[in-house]
Amino acid sequence: MAVTSKLINKGTRNLPKLSDAELKALDHIRKKGPLSRTSIAKLLGISRASITTIVGNLVDADVLIEVGHGKSGGGRRPQLLDVNPEMGFVAGIDLGATSVDLALADFRGDILTQKSFTADVRSEPKILLEKINAIILDMLAERSADASSLLGFGMGVPGPVQFDTGLLIQPPLMPDWEGYPIKQFIRQQFPNTLPAIDNDVNIMAIGEARFGGGIGMDNFMYVKIGTGIGCGIISKGEIYRGSDGCAGDIGHICVDYNGPVCHCGNKGCLEFMAAGPAIAQRGILAARNGESEKLEERVRAKGSQFNSKDIGELAAAGDRVANQIIYESGRMIGGVLAGLVNFYNPEAIFIGGGVSKIGHQFLSTIRQATLKRATALSTRSLSIDYSKLGDDAGVHGALWLALDNVFAPSSN
Numbered sequence: 001m002a003v004t005s006k007l008i009n010k011g012t013r014n015l016p017k018l019s020d021a022e023l024k025a026l027d028h029i030r031k032k033g034p035l036s037r038t039s040i041a042k043l044l045g046i047s048r049a050s051i052t053t054i055v056g057n058l059v060d061a062d063v064l065i066e067v068g069h070g071k072s073g074g075g076r077r078p079q080l081l082d083v084n085p086e087m088g089f090v091a092g093i094d095l096g097a098t099s100v101d102l103a104l105a106d107f108r109g110d111i112l113t114q115k116s117f118t119a120d121v122r123s124e125p126k127i128l129l130e131k132i133n134a135i136i137l138d139m140l141a142e143r144s145a146d147a148s149s150l151l152g153f154g155m156g157v158p159g160p161v162q163f164d165t166g167l168l169i170q171p172p173l174m175p176d177w178e179g180y181p182i183k184q185f186i187r188q189q190f191p192n193t194l195p196a197i198d199n200d201v202n203i204m205a206i207g208e209a210r211f212g213g214g215i216g217m218d219n220f221m222y223v224k225i226g227t228g229i230g231c232g233i234i235s236k237g238e239i240y241r242g243s244d245g246c247a248g249d250i251g252h253i254c255v256d257y258n259g260p261v262c263h264c265g266n267k268g269c270l271e272f273m274a275a276g277p278a279i280a281q282r283g284i285l286a287a288r289n290g291e292s293e294k295l296e297e298r299v300r301a302k303g304s305q306f307n308s309k310d311i312g313e314l315a316a317a318g319d320r321v322a323n324q325i326i327y328e329s330g331r332m333i334g335g336v337l338a339g340l341v342n343f344y345n346p347e348a349i350f351i352g353g354g355v356s357k358i359g360h361q362f363l364s365t366i367r368q369a370t371l372k373r374a375t376a377l378s379t380r381s382l383s384i385d386y387s388k389l390g391d392d393a394g395v396h397g398a399l400w401l402a403l404d405n406v407f408a409p410s411s412n
Contacts, residue, residue: 016061021046021054023407026063029083030109030403031210036070036078055081062087083108088192089145090152090402091136094200094394096354097121097158097173097227100132103395104139107151109210109403113139114395121158121173125180133189153186153195154402156203156394158228163245166197172263173228196405198241200224200394201248204387205232206239207397208350213388220346222387223250224353225333229271231340250340251275255332270336274329276355279308282325292321312358323361330362334369341374341382352387 018026021044028043029035035043041051058064058081065084069077085106094101098121103114115135119128140149159171166183168174186195205222208214214222214234222232229251233240241247251271252264259268272278284306286292287299294314299306314322337349349370351363367384374382387393 016063018058018061018063018407019054021050022058022063025051025054026058026083026407029064029081030407034067034070034080034082036080038078040081085110088151089140089143089149090154090399090406091139091150091190092203092395092398092400092402093132093153093155094203094398095119095121095128095132095155095157096200096394100128101391101395102132102135102139103399104136104143105399107403109396109399111395111399113142115139122176125177125182126185129182129185133186136190147190148192150190151192152399152402152406153190153193154203154398154400154405155182155186155195155197156200156398156401157182157197158200158226158230160246160249161197161199163198163241166195169246193402194405196401198239198401199230199232199245199248201230201232202239202241203232203397203401204352204389204393205234205350205397206400207389207393207395208232208352208387209234209237209239210400211389211396212393213350213385214348217347219344220348220350221248221337221340221344222350222352222393223333223337225275225351225355226353227276229275229333229353233344250336253336253339255336270332274332276308279311279325279329279355279358280306282328283308283311283314283322286321286325292319294319295321308355308358312362315361316359326359326362327365330365331369334366335373337366337370337384338373341370341378345378347381348383348385350385350387352390352393356386 024044025040028040037051037055041048062084064081066079067082068080070080085108087107090105092103099116100119101116103111105111140146158173159168162169167179168177171177182197183195187193201222201224204224208222214220218237220234224230231248231250233248252269254268255270255273256268259273261267262269262272283295284299287295298310298314302310311322311325315326370384371379389396
């Protein structure tokens with residue numbers, strides 16, 4: 001894929017300077033797909049003459065291209081316009097507690113190549129970010145491109161993020177990343193980007209909204225269950241971050257005031273009681289207490305590698321204790337979600353994250369507990385199901401976030 005040379009050294013970050021009207025037109029095309037000039041004019045509430053000027057400017061700048069004809073409304077078939085995919089490249093990174101997923105995409109957000117590697121998020125930021133940069137450079141080289149061709153960069157991280165600055169604030173799982181200047185580090189390698197950093201579950205929610213089961217939905221929640229538990233909130237079709245960027249941190253809602261001390265310092269937090277490590281720890285304790293021979297055998301065989309997936313496999317094989325562990329975790333998560341449903345009244349809840357795969361009983365228990373404790377009206381049309389994008393929700397969301405930031409009025 002060749003990068004459009006017309007945009008090199010043109011405007012901020014090698015992109016053209018766009019007016020507010022041009023940005024709004026572009027936003028509608030990005031979200032709705034190829035549109036005719038007439039359709040864009042109706043969406044913006046402006047005249048045909050005005051849209052002709054706006055679209056003409058975007059076409060001249062190679063931001064939009066004509067991609068064929070739409071259906072005729074009685075006269076000539078209208079020309080459809082779409083984002084020029086060859087404006088440059090964008091990178092999307094989903095940084096998890098134990099792995100990193102990366103994707104390189106064109107300017108429509110269509111993934112060109114995707115890679116992943118195992119990693120410990122507790123590693124020094126510089127080491128992990130250098131590896132991410134190196135892989136992105138390799139993916140660009142495979143496309144006969146270099147670092148200057150990367151114009152967008154989006155990344156999700158498993159911790160609280162101050163979105164405007166991209167700084168992590170007291171991240172429990174990755175303390176060494178506290179206040180680390182991720183954006184500045186990335187720009188040293190990719191100077192033509194303006195990186196966007198967000199909480200990992202937020203980018204998953206964005207991915208689900210733009211490419212998955214949330215397409216067309218105005219209000220839904222995306223719940224990630226893994227090493228931690230978090231919630232991405234889509235409100236009126238857009239991600240809701242709250243006043244400081246930490247909305248949706250449901251993993252630290254208390255489910256037992258007399259429970260164990262969480263790594264955040266409080267007692268009985270949901271993620272410390274019901275996330276992946278808690279599920280595995282309950283299994284280990286049950287094995288030590290002789291409650292299940294199958295659990296004892298599995299813990300002995302796996303040692304330190306024993307995790308929630310093992311609980312899921314044993315539950316599927318009929319182990320009573322493993323099933324009870326899953327039930328208890330699902331019940332606690334469902335109880336918290338019921339309160340959120342009563343408060344927010346979403347259209348749907350999508351469940352994702354590695355622990356969500358431990359078996360259908362887990363989802364079933366979450367669903368039953370939510371529906372039982374939430375009010376009848378708030379659950380009348382509520383859907384609770386797995387993420388349609390699965391493991392790819394994060395990278396899709398990170399790519400969309402990157403493109404959002406590229407064309408944001410404040411950064412354009």
